[in-house]
Amino acid sequence: MIRQEALPIKLSLVFNILSIVVKTFVFGASGSRSVFAEIFHSIGDLANSSILYLGSRIASQTPSVKYPFGLGRVVYIAGLLSSILLSGSIVYMIVFESLRTLAQPHTVTGNQYWILILSLTLLDGTTLAISIKRIRRIGVSRSVLLKPLILEDLMGISGNVLAAAALATGNAVLDVYFALIIATIILASAIHVGYSNIQILIGRSVPRDVIGRIVKIALSMPYIVDVNDVKSMIIDPNEYLVIIQVEIDKDVSLNEIESIKNEFIEIVRRSIPEVKYMILDIVKPREPEKSFERLLREIKRLD
Secondary structure: OOHHHHHHHHHHHHHHHHHHHHHHHHHHHHOOHHHHHHHHHHHHHHHHHHHHHHHHHHHOOOOOOOOOOOOOOHHHHHHHHHHHHHHHHHHHHHHHHHHHHHHOOOOOOOHHHHHHHHHOHHHHHHHHHHHHHHHHHHOOOOOOOHHHHHHHHHHHHHHHHHHHHHHHHOOHHHHHHHHHHHHHHHHHHHHHHHHHHHHHHHOOOOOHHHHHHHHHHHHHOOOEEEEEEEEEEEEEOOEEEEEEEEEEOOOOOHHHHHHHHHHHHHHHHHHOOOEEEEEEEEEOOOOOOOHHHHHHHHHHOOO
């Protein structure tokens, strides 16, 4: 999965370097604070893409005795680091510089360069289109690296449009306010990405549709009468751990229990390849009955 996400990340690295060069030139010619904010925006995007690429390289290493589940979770750490970078130093530099400029009015020149800034949206649009195509192929819930990259591209497009508009008008006050809007977009997106990665690092369950499918598979088997509990965890984007407790008919023999266990695990792994590790706890019927109804209600409440 991570291999399929590599191309848009590599393109993003190249495009962000090009964007920094172009925006630095335009800022030198215009003095626009929105363009200045976009320089730091692109620097943050470059750092974000670099961290994601490094994380994908580390995560692709095979498991070892020291790390028996592999290093897949590095991609979540990479995503968290990138969000901290975006919401910390980059936003600080933009906001601080913009507020300072409000106290010391500036002149915006070089208005003819607005089209150059606007053209940079084509770069972000290219990686955005490729990322969306890849994420549809592999599934939204199974993609970790492309989601922050898509946010990065959407921020880049909106930031470039705002900076181009400020540059085209030549209005110094509007220029500063647009820079602050860009900073707000960066901050909101970075917080969202960071929060998602923190949830998984803490031990968030697998996507609710996956849990729901596992429960339905269990209830479809003839000797399983109830599902009491499902515990799960995302180990990495391609590997899930699932622990499920089911009740079986009291008349089932020990030999049949083993057969039911093997059949259930085989069906789940065939239906959901990401379930690499599974523990099935089998118990006799007990009160209350139909525990699966409560469980399904809880699953529906998962975001």
